[in-house]
Amino acid sequence: MSFTNNSKNKVALIDCNSFYVSCERLFNPKIQSMPVVVLSNNDGCVISRSTEAKKIGIKMGEPYFKVKELVKKNNVQIFSSNYALYGDLSRRVMKVLKGFSDKIEIYSIDEAFIDLTHIKDSQIEEYGKKIRERVLKWTGIPTSVGISSTKTLSKVANHIAKKDKTGVMYLKKNIDSVLKNFDIADIWGVGKQLSKLYKKNGINNALELKNISNTWVKKSTNVLGAKTVMELRGIPCIDLETEDTKRKSCCVSRSFGKKVESLEKLRESITTHCLNAAEKIRIDKQTTRAITVFIRTSPFDRNRKYYSNSITIELPVSSNNSFELVKTAIKGLEKIYKYGYFYQKAGIILSKLKESSEKEFNLLTPILENKSKTLMKAIDFTNAKYGRNAISIAQAGIKNDWKMRREHSSRIDTASFDLLPKINV
DNA sequence: TCTGGGGTCCTAGGACCC
DNA sequence: TCTGGGGTCCTAGGACCC
Numbered sequence: 001m002s003f004t005n006n007s008k009n010k011v012a013l014i015d016c017n018s019f020y021v022s023c024e025r026l027f028n029p030k031i032q033s034m035p036v037v038v039l040s041n042n043d044g045c046v047i048s049r050s051t052e053a054k055k056i057g058i059k060m061g062e063p064y065f066k067v068k069e070l071v072k073k074n075n076v077q078i079f080s081s082n083y084a085l086y087g088d089l090s091r092r093v094m095k096v097l098k099g100f101s102d103k104i105e106i107y108s109i110d111e112a113f114i115d116l117t118h119i120k121d122s123q124i125e126e127y128g129k130k131i132r133e134r135v136l137k138w139t140g141i142p143t144s145v146g147i148s149s150t151k152t153l154s155k156v157a158n159h160i161a162k163k164d165k166t167g168v169m170y171l172k173k174n175i176d177s178v179l180k181n182f183d184i185a186d187i188w189g190v191g192k193q194l195s196k197l198y199k200k201n202g203i204n205n206a207l208e209l210k211n212i213s214n215t216w217v218k219k220s221t222n223v224l225g226a227k228t229v230m231e232l233r234g235i236p237c238i239d240l241e242t243e244d245t246k247r248k249s250c251c252v253s254r255s256f257g258k259k260v261e262s263l264e265k266l267r268e269s270i271t272t273h274c275l276n277a278a279e280k281i282r283i284d285k286q287t288t289r290a291i292t293v294f295i296r297t298s299p300f301d302r303n304r305k306y307y308s309n310s311i312t313i314e315l316p317v318s319s320n321n322s323f324e325l326v327k328t329a330i331k332g333l334e335k336i337y338k339y340g341y342f343y344q345k346a347g348i349i350l351s352k353l354k355e356s357s358e359k360e361f362n363l364l365t366p367i368l369e370n371k372s373k374t375l376m377k378a379i380d381f382t383n384a385k386y387g388r389n390a391i392s393i394a395q396a397g398i399k400n401d402w403k404m405r406r407e408h409s410s411r412i413d414t415a416s417f418d419l420l421p422k423i424n425v
Numbered sequence: 426t427c428t429g430g431g432g433t434c435c436t437a438g439g440a441c442c443c
Numbered sequence: 444t445c446t447g448g449g450g451t452c453c454t455a456g457g458a459c460c461c
Binding site for chain 3: 068345
């Protein structure tokens with residue numbers, strides 16, 4: 001069987017190279033050619049690596065304590081993550097990309113798909129180069145550009161562009177020879193479980209997956225598996241999601257800097273997370289109808305018993321009122337808390353979100369609602385102006401000794417972002 | 426007391442993504 | 444000593460209904 005790519009579709013995937021590392025490098029010229037690594041919250045794992053760090057053998061997702069030796073030996077520069085900074089730079093990159101196509105899907109903090117169907121075949125590679133150059137010039141962030149007829153293939157192209165000097169790859173001709181050398185596990189949408197299944201059935205590269213029978217994929221996987229196969233054949237199945245669709249759920253959770261035993265401290269953290277989540281959905285003009293609270297001990301600790309539990313509480317009426325949500329969350333926490341465990345993480349999920357304009361009338365609280373709305377607005381405004389949690393509630397605690405570890409922060413404050421020296425790259 | 430088939434809706438958990 | 448956080452979608456199975 002053979003499939004030809006007869007689609008006129010053109011979609012580009014622009015991916016920032018080692019994004020978090022690139023952000024840190026922007027403000028620290030000294031580390032340009034040094035191995036650099038950015039750690040997750042709590043300085044837990046490695047989540048971004050410079051090329052030099054990759055070469056040394058530091059792996060993605062590796063716990064920091066396991067690579068400490070390598071870090072020391074090779075003078076690797078370590079940074080705690082600074083999401084405020086990365087978010088700011090991300091917005092700048094996306095703004096530049098919007099200048100190249102109005103059909104854009106911001107896929108993650110460091111990636112976007114843009115539709116380039118309107119660009120002629122003969123000019124597309126030049127166009128890709130122009131995108132890279134402008135993003136680099138205007139934001140200082142290096143990117144790779146992969147272009148092809150489907151999102152899945154442009155992901156493949158991007159993978160190859162990353163290793164190419166030009167940083168741009170248009171995958172149109174000789175697709176099969178490229179796919180033949182593309183590992184099954186590197187395909188977008190093929191994770192640990194699927195690649196295991198495919199390999200067991202003798203499918204080891206992207207070409208072999210492309211040529212598999214439709215009936216077999218549908219039988220052995222699900223619709224997503226089938227879509228991936230179609231996309232490898234150049235048939236678009238996964239649409240560009242251009243309009244900014246709203247979140248369906250909102251989760252705020254953190255691991256503790258050190259293990260927590262007491263209900264009191266769990267209350268503090270759940271309150272803090274709940275306040276943050278409530279603020280997030282208010283910013284998006286949403287309300288929630290269900291609150292999930294979860295707590296767990298460390299799954300890695302073999303010396304202590306594992307405990308993990310969650311509870312979901314439905315609200316009688318959708319709300320985004322901090323006090324109401326916190327009250328409900330704490331009630332939930334008290335139901336699942338068990339004495340005698342060393343908790344490692346706690347969090348909250350707000351689900352069944354909807355637009356706050358989708359009015360839901362409650363005859364019992366018509367006047368109170370307006371009052372609390374004004375209060376919530378005042379809180380959000382103050383927090384935005386004077387820093388997160390400037391106004392909080394007593395329950396959130398003041399000492400917060402359970403809070404995150406961030407021992408390697410670059411301490412770049414985005415509030416004074418524009419005052420920082422500009423660096424010409 | 427026994428019997429059937431088909432539909433919807435919801436939820437928990439799994440798999441995947443960055 | 445030290446192992447992140449925030450999402451989406453799909454499916455199986457249960458509850459419920461006629």
